[in-house]
Amino acid sequence: xxxxxxxxxxxxxxxxxxxxxxxxxxxxxxxxxxxxxxxxxxxxxxxxxxxxxxxxxxxxxxxxxxxxxxxxxxxxxxxxxxxxxxxxxxxxxxxxxxxxxxxxxxxxxxxxxxxxxxxxxxxxxxxxxxxxxxxxxxxxxxxxxxxxxxxxxxxxxxxxxxxxxxxxxxxxxxxxxxxxxxxxxxxxxxxxxxxxxxxxxxxxxxxxxxxxxxxxxxxxxxxxxxxxxxxxxxxxxxxxxxxxxxxxxxxxxxxxxxxxxxxxxxxxxxxxxxxxxxxxxxxxxxxxxxxxxxxxxxxxxxxxxxxxxxxxxxxxxxxxxxxxxxxxxxxxxxxxxxxxxxxxxxxxxxxxxxxxxxxxxxxxxxxxxxxxxxxxxxxxxxxxxxxxxxxxxxxxxxxxxxxxxxxxxxxxxxxxxxxxxxxxxxxxxxxxxxxxxxxx
Numbered sequence: 408x409x410x411x412x413x414x415x416x417x418x419x420x421x422x423x424x425x426x427x428x429x430x431x432x433x434x435x436x437x438x439x440x441x442x443x444x445x446x447x448x449x450x451x452x453x454x455x456x457x458x459x460x461x462x463x464x465x466x467x468x469x470x471x472x473x474x475x476x477x478x479x480x481x482x483x484x485x486x487x488x489x490x491x492x493x494x495x496x497x498x499x500x501x502x503x504x505x506x507x508x509x510x511x512x513x514x515x516x517x518x519x520x521x522x523x524x525x526x527x528x529x530x531x532x533x534x535x536x537x538x539x540x541x542x543x544x545x546x547x548x549x550x551x552x553x554x555x556x557x558x559x560x561x562x563x564x565x566x567x568x569x570x571x572x573x574x575x576x577x578x579x580x581x582x583x584x585x586x587x588x589x590x591x592x593x594x595x596x597x598x599x600x601x602x603x604x605x606x607x608x609x610x611x612x613x614x615x616x617x618x619x620x621x622x623x624x625x626x627x628x629x630x631x632x633x634x635x636x637x638x639x640x641x642x643x644x645x646x647x648x649x650x651x652x653x654x655x656x657x658x659x660x661x662x663x664x665x666x667x668x669x670x671x672x673x674x675x676x677x678x679x680x681x682x683x684x685x686x687x688x689x690x691x692x693x694x695x696x697x698x699x700x701x702x703x704x705x706x707x708x709x710x711x712x713x714x715x716x717x718x719x720x721x722x723x724x725x726x727x728x729x730x731x732x733x734x735x736x737x738x739x740x741x742x743x744x745x746x747x748x749x750x751x752x753x754x755x756x757x758x759x760x761x762x763x764x765x766x767x768x769x770x771x772x773x774x775x776x777x778x779x780x781x782x783x784x785x786x787x788x789x790x791x792x793x794x795x796x797x798x799x800x801x802x803x804x805x806x807x808x809x810x811x812x813x814x815x816x817x818x819x820x821x822x823x824x825x826x827x828x829x830x831x832x833x834x835x836x837x838x839x840x841x842x843x844x845x846x847x
C-alpha cells in the first residue's frame with residue numbers, strides 16, 4: 408500500500424476510533440472518523456444512540472489502569488470516575504489533540520465496499536460518499552443487544568428490557584424484578600433495583616467470582632497487577648484465589664453457584680455493593696431460568712416466582728454491519744487477526760478494539776493505534792504471513808484452553824500480557840522496517 412497521500416476511514420468515535428484518529432493524524436495520514444452519535448466517547452457518551460450507559464455507571468477498572476498513556480486523567484479525580492467524567496475526558500482528548508474537524512458526527516457508516524484491486528468506497532447516513540485507501544474498523548462490539556437464543560419456552564405477560572436500554576431505576580420502582588446475568592451491568596442493575604423494587608431476584612446459570620473495587624484499601628486491579636502479571640496465569644491463580652477468599656469469601660456463602668472455572672479463566676465481575684445486598688436479603692439469588700410462565704418465571708430448581716419485569720443482562724452480538732461478511736471471510740467474533748489488528752488476506756482493512764480483555768480496553772486500543780500508524784507510514788513492518796497466521800492460531804488455542812470455546816477465544820486477551828506483547832512486536836517491527844530501509 409502506498410503511503411503517499413494515504414486516506415483512511417475510521418469507523419467509530421469511541422476510545423478505539425479516537426485513539427486511531429489521533430495516531431493516524433499525527434503520523435500525517437489523511438484520516439476521517441465517522442460516528443453515529445453527535446459527540447465522541449462511544450459507550451461513554453450517555454444518551455447517544457448506541458450507548459448502553461446508565462445514569463449511575465462508573466469505571467470498573469481503576470483510573471490508573473484505564474487512562475491513556477499520552478493523556479492522563481486529572482489527578483484529583485477519584486479512582487473510579489463516573490461516566491460523565493469519562494465522557495468529558497474524551498471530549499477534551501478530541502479537542503486538545505486537534506482532531507475534531509476530522510470527525511463526522513451524526514454520520515454512521517452505512518456501507519463500506521471493498522474494491523477488487525484495493526481501496527474502499529464508504530457511504531454514510533448523512534449522504535457522504537468518498538473513496539479511501541484503508542478502512543479501520545473501530546466501531547466496538549457492545550452495542551447490539553443479544554437476547555437468549557433460542558428463547559426460553561413459554562410466554563411472559565410483563566415488561567422485558569435488555570441492559571442496553573436501562574438508564575435509571577425509576578422504571579423498576581415497586582416492581583417484582585428479575586435480573587438475568589452475572590456481568591458488571593447485571594450487578595449494578597440488581598443493586599439499583601433492590602433499592603426501589605418490591606422484590607429483586609438475580610438469576611444465573613453459571614457461577615462467577617465477584618471482585619470488590621477495593622481490596623485491602625487499594626483498587627483491586629492494582630493489588631496484584633502488574634506486579635504478578637509476568638507470572639503464568641496458572642501460577643497466579645491460587646494466589647488470587649487466596650486473596651479473594653480472604654477479602655470476600657466464597658460465592659456460595661452468598662447463595663450464588665460455585666464458579667465453573669478459576670478466577671483467571673473467566674471475565675471478572677466487579678461490584679462493591681452486590682454482596683452486601685445479597686447478605687441483607689435485598690437481592691434473592693436464583694438459578695437459571697427454565698421457562699417463562701405468564702406473570703412469573705420458573706427456574707431450573709423447580710421454583711417459581713411472580714415477576715413483572717425482566718432485565719436481560721445477556722451480553723452483545725459482535726457485528727460489523729457495514730462490511731459484507733464474505734469480504735472479511737468470517738464472522739467478526741471469529742476473525743483470525745495478527746495482534747488483533749491485521750487481516751491475513753486484506754492489507755487495507757484493520758481492526759482496533761476487536762478484543763475482549765481482562766482489564767480496560769482503553770490502553771490496549773491506544774497501543775494498537777500507535778502500531779497501526781507506524782505500519783501505514785512504513786515505520787513498522789509486519790512479519791511474514793506464515794508467522795502471522797501461526798501467531799494467531801497459537802493465541803486462539805491458548806485462549807480456548809484457558810477460557811473455553813464459549814469464551815470467544817478469538818477475541819480474548821489478557822490485559823498485561825497483551826500490552827507487553829504489542830510493545831515488543833512494535834519494537835521488532837520497527838527493526839524490520841529499518842532493515843528494509845525505512846526512516847527511524
